[in-house]
Amino acid sequence: MASGQIKERASVLQGKTQNPMRFEISEGTRASLARWMREPLMVESEHLWPGPFHERLHISTRQYARVVHEWVTSIGLEASAYGTHSMRRTKVTQI
Known part of the structure; x- marks a missing residue:
């Protein structure tokens, strides 16, 4: 975020190489993120997807991995063909 607005472009560092990976965030995704960030669970959180336990x-x-499995099955794809590794360079994973 910058000035209270979700940026149109973002970058993350790849874990293994530490190379930056730039990607665009669509208007629909920005709107969804804005709604999610207003949820009570998210207030004062530093992470978009906080853990279920206070110590994490x-x-x-x-x-x-469970979230990816649920995404894949919810849209009717074969879950065994997709995982965190095969999804690693997708926008949804980067976000």
Whole structure:
């Protein structure tokens, strides 16, 4: 965010290489993020997807894998063909 607005473009550092990965955030995604960030769970949080326990500030790798599995099955794709590794360079994963 900048000046209270979600940016149109963002970048993250890749974990292995530390190279920056730039991507655009669509208007619909920005609107969804803005709504999510107003949720009571998100107030004062530093992470978009906080962990379920107070001692863990963000979701774990395993929890993220479960989210990917749910995304894939919810749109009717074969869950065994997709995982966190195959999704690693997609916009949704970067966001």
